[in-house]
Every structure is written in structure tokens, then in C-alpha cells.
Amino acid sequence: MDLWWVWLLIGLAVIIAAAVTIVVVKRGAAPPEVTPPPVEEPSAPPRPPAVTTPAEPEAVTPEAPTVEPEPAVEVPEPTAGRLVRLRTRLSRSQNAIGRGLLTLLSRDRLDEDAWEEIEDTLLSADVGLEATGQIVDRLRERTKVLGTRTPTELRALLAEELTAALTVDSSRELATSASPDRPTVILVVGVNGAGKTTTCGKIARVLVADGRPVLLGAADTFRAAAADQLETWAGRVGSSVVRGPEGADPASVAFDAVKQGIEQGVDTVLVDTAGRLQNKSGLMDELGKVKRVIEKHGPVDETLLVLDATTGQNGLEQARVFTEVVQVSGVVLTKLDGTAKGGIVIAVQRRLNVPVKLIGLGEGPDDLAPFDVAQFVDALLDDGDATSPDTVRRQSVA
Template sequence: MDYLVVALILLGVLVLGTIGLMVPRLRRRPAPPEPAQTRPPVVVEEPPPTEVAPPTDVVVPPVEIEPEVEVAPPTEVEVPAPVLETPEPTAGRLIRLRTRLSRSQNVFGKGLLSLLSRDRLDEDVWEEIEDSLITADVGIDATREIVDRLRERTRVLGTRTATELRALLAAELVNALDPTLDRSLRTAPREGAPAVLLVVGVNGAGKTTTCGKVARVLIADGRSVVLGAADTFRAAAADQLATWASRVGAEVVRGPEAADPASVAFDAVRRGIDLGVDTVLIDTAGRLQNKIGLMDELGKVKRVVEKHGPVDETLLVLDATTGQNGLEQARVFTEVVDVTGVVLTKLDGTAKGGIVIAVQRKLGIPVKLVGLGEGPDDLAPFEPTQFVDALLGTEPLGSDA
């Protein structure tokens, strides 16, 4: 009986414990969601329809049509032709430019005449005269010949006045320049073909500028000219030549940069034949006389040009300020292209005007033109008597200019 009671008590305790464990879990369950509150429908009251008035006739104002305006056709703008310059005549140009030789006059005019006018012409004086001439780049051989002749003539004639001594000195200098040499430019056309002038020289001698000035000399003497820009190595050379040509109405034949110079020269002569001009002037690239390849190329230019006919003149441009170095330049160029005449530039900027004598004495090539300044007409035909008179700085004797 007692066991039964104990079992009942344990069963009761077990039942109560189980109920106690389950009650908290039931309390922690989430409450079911509340049913959503339904809102009453919103009633939108539409405004009563408005009465639309019947359409009335719309009066559109008349559009005024403007009368058609006649538009004149575009007129061509006339570009004024460039004003052509009239080069100065070459006759007497050297006399007009005589003051440009002032530096050389200090040696020839003032220096030599003052030595010769001394009361006594002893050995020391004659040595000073020799030194002055050599300093002026006359050359040793030419100087000795001039001084020997002066000494003999002053001894025989017994001259002492300044006028007589000047006349003797002038005569000896003119004689050293060999006035018998032909200094004329062969620029006249032959058998229906233009005369061809080839201009050559070293770099920096002022060759392209001189080429433009030679064209002015020819045009001043009544020749019609075509210029060939065969200096294709220097980009600005053709433009520079074209500027010179435009001033006097000449035509320039040019090729692309780095083109074959011989081809450009050939085309220039052919263009001159087609136009029937008097002279074709070809500017070539400057080159050093010791560069064999460049000198051979210059020979090629001449050979190609001669397919049209012979070259009438080959002018070598020499810088007077280079002095005796110009002699070696002239010698090499002569061997390659047979130089027929020398253009001596920058003669106004040097006291060594005697280079004219040295070039002719050493090479037998006549100086045909001299440059005496930077102006467009500062290139003059060379005439020995006028040149010596200008160097001596006195009024010309026996000159018609």
C-alpha cells in the first residue's frame, strides 16, 4: 500500500513538472498578426462637363511676299601684279660704286701713293711698297714685277710729282690686270637656242645671291632670262632665287627638294628654248673644291646641259675676303668645268683688293664681274682702268664713264 502511494506521488510530481516546462514555451509564441484594416474607398467626384463653344472662323492675316532680290554673281578679286623693278644700267656702274672700295683704297691709294711721294725712294721704301702689295693679296710674283717696273721707270723718267707717280702706279696696276683679256659675257642666243650660263662656287661665297644679281645685270642690258634652281641640297636656295626672279619678271625652273641637279638644269634649258629667251642662268649647289664626289656631280650637270648645246659661260663665284685661298678654289673648279670667268664678291669688305690681280695672273681667268655691296644692283662689270682708278681713290683718268 505504501509503495502505491509513493508511486502515485512520483507520478503526480512528474506530471506537474512536465506541465511547468511546457507553459513558458506556449507563452513565448508570437501572437497571430492582426487582420489588416480595410480603408473605405475614396470617391473622386468628376467636375461636370463644360460646354465647349462651337469653333469660330479664324481670320489668318495675309502673308506679304517680299520681292526677289537679284544677287549679283561673285566678282573675281583682282590680285595686283607685282611691281617689277628696273635694274640700274650697267654702264658706268663701277664708277658709281667706287666709294665701296674705301678699305682697299687705304692700301692702294693712301698707302702706295704716300710711299711713292717721299723725297727719297731708297731700298727701305721699295721694300715697304712690296710689303703693301703682298698684304693686299696681289701675289709675290706679280708684286715683284710691278715694283721692278716702277723702280725702273721712276729712275729713267726721274718723276717726282704726285700726279706723275700716280700715273705710273696706275699704269702698272692696269697692266698687271691684263686689259687684253675678254671680259664680255656671252649672253646672246645662238641658232635659235638661248645662251647658257653656269654659276659655280664653294659654300658661303654668296653664290645664289650673286646668281640673282647676274640676272639683274643681264635684264638691265636688255636680255630675257630663265633661271634654273639646280641647288637642290639647300631648301631655301630655290625660294631665294625665285624672290630675285620675281623682282624683274624672270621665270624660275625648280624641282623637288633633293632632286637630281642635272635634271633640273636640263629642264631649265629646255624651258628657255620653249620660251625663246636670250639667256638661261643655272645656279648650282655650293661645294668644297676638295670633295671629289661633289665635283664629279658638277661635271655631270655640265655634261647633261650640253645635250642641248654648249655651255657659253661658266662663272666661278669667289669671296674676295678669302684671299689667296680663292686661287686653289679657282684652280680645281677650272679643271672640272672649264671656268671662263670669275665673279669676285664682297670686294667692298676687304683691304685685299689685289686678289683680282692674283686670280688673273695665276690662272689666266678674267674677272668679269665684281660685287661691291649688298644692294641688288651692287654687282658691276669689271673694267681694269676704272677699277684701278677707284682703288687709288682719285678721279679716273682716261675714262669715258
């Protein structure tokens, strides 16, 4: 009986709880929020890999080749009066020959000691023994006649004697060809170290400055640098160079140079040769061959021997041997600005009767001047007085 009541009471409680819940729902009570489980969207099918279309290569515009501007052709300064402009480069010889002799001759009493000093001055300037004796003898005689000697009279006297000592019968002008069918051919020879190739380039400038188109032949095939050097000199004045491979036959190159000069109608063909030692017979024989091969086109009009003025009397032996091999017709004295031995001009001419035609008075491209006796003597006796009539005249000429 007791168990039945218990179950009855439980059932009533359940019914009451259900009734209360229904009432609450009806009155609008919000049911507790129930968060629905997330719904997974169906995954998109995998995309196929993108196919990259290769880009067309950009059109490459070829770069225009760099064209270096051609070097401007230089116009060498005129040769007329060039020695006048370069007179100051003879300052060492001015002191030794010019002012030295004038000072000695100006002494009140010219005794034997004074004449010995005059003689020593001339010998130390490389005038040479024979020429020195002749100059001293004539000065002795003429100073006795003058009696009292003013500086002007002494200067005029010394100028006359130096001019006479420098005078030769041969022409100092560079040769020109007498034939209209071929150019003048000038052969340039010399020993090693005399500055021959550089001088050859400067001679080309002298010719161009005087209105004579020139072609250069690089017959010094033992040194590639010599041909390169000639091309540099030639390019500056718009000339061309004929060269061969290193070690080629120099005579063949010289022959080709003259041949091209004839074909191009140039005025002058200037042939540079390798430096020779005057005591090497084989080298000198080869030089003779170069000249003989050139002469198949016609005679060599001029053979210039380049001498270093600082070598002094040794240059005379060089000149003698070269003259025997190739018949030197003129001398180019280089480095005359660097020595007090300007008397070598007299010695060379007296010994060989070969005129000095050009003198080098510096390292500049136009420092090679045609030799003029009057201008040279005037420069040696320059007294340095800017107000003197001679100086004023020289400045007006320059």
C-alpha cells in the same frame, strides 16, 4: 390679459415702422447702393499655336576672290658706268693700295726700307708674290728714270703698272651664243657662303639691264630656299624660273631649264648650282655631270665662278679646282667693298689666266658691276679731291 397687450403693442410698432419706410421711399430717398457681384466673361477658347513659316534664306553673294596686284616689274639701272657710280665702295682698297702706295712713292728718298714697305703693301692686299715682285721691279726702274717725281707723275706711273698687272688676253664681256636656234647658257658655280645664289639673281639683273631676256634654272635642289630666292629675284625683272622638287637630280633640272629656254626663245639661260666644297670629290663630280647633261642641248657658253673677295689667297685654290672640273671662263668677285684686299683681282687672273668679269660692291640689287680695268684702277687711286680734273670727269660720266 397682460400678454395680449404686449403682442398688440408689438404689432402696432411694426405697422408704424412699415408705414414710415413706405413714406420715405415715396419721397425719393435713394436706396443704399448694392454692388452686384462681378460677372465673369466666358473665357475665350485657347488659340492654336502659331505656325512659323521658315524664312527663305537670303541669297548669299559669293565674295569676289582677292586678287593681289602683281608686283611691278623693275627696270635695273644700266650697267654702263655702274662701276664709276660705285667707286666709293672701294674705299678700303683705296687706302691700302692706292693712297698707301702713292704715299710711299712720294718720299724724297726711296731706299731699301721704302721698297720693302711697298712690297709689303702689295702682298697684304693679296696681289700675290709673283705679281708683287714684277710690279716692284718695274716701279724701281721707272722711278729712277723719272728722277724728281711730282704727285701727278707718280699717280700716272702707278696707274700704268696696275693696269698692266690687271690685263688679261681673254674677253671680259659675258658670252653671247653664236647660234640663233638656242640661247646662251651660263653656268654659275661656287663654294658655300660666297653668296652664289644672290649673285646669280644679280647677274640676271645685269643681263636684263643690257636687254637680254633671261630664264633661270634652280639646279640647287638641296635647299628649297635657294629656288625660292631665285624666284624672288626673277619675279622682280619679269623672268621665270625652272625648278624641281627638293632633292631632285640637279642635272635634270638644268636640262629642263635649257629646254624651256629654247622653247621660249629667251636670250640667256642662267643655271644656279648648289654650293660645293672644292675638296669634296663627289660633289665636284656631280657638278661635272650637270655640265655634261646641259651640253646635250649644246655647249655651255660661260661658266662663272663666284668667289668671296674676303677669303683672300684661299680663293685661288677654289678657283683652281673648279677650273679643272668645269673649265671656268670668268670670275665674279663678291664683297669687294668689304675688304682691303682688292689685289685678289690681280692674283686670280695671274694664277689662272681667267678674267674677272663682274665685281660685287654692296648688298643692293644693282651693286654688281661689270669689271673695267681703267675704271677700277682709277677708283683705287682716287685722291678724294672733288675739284681735281679726274673727279670732275668721273662725275660728268656718272
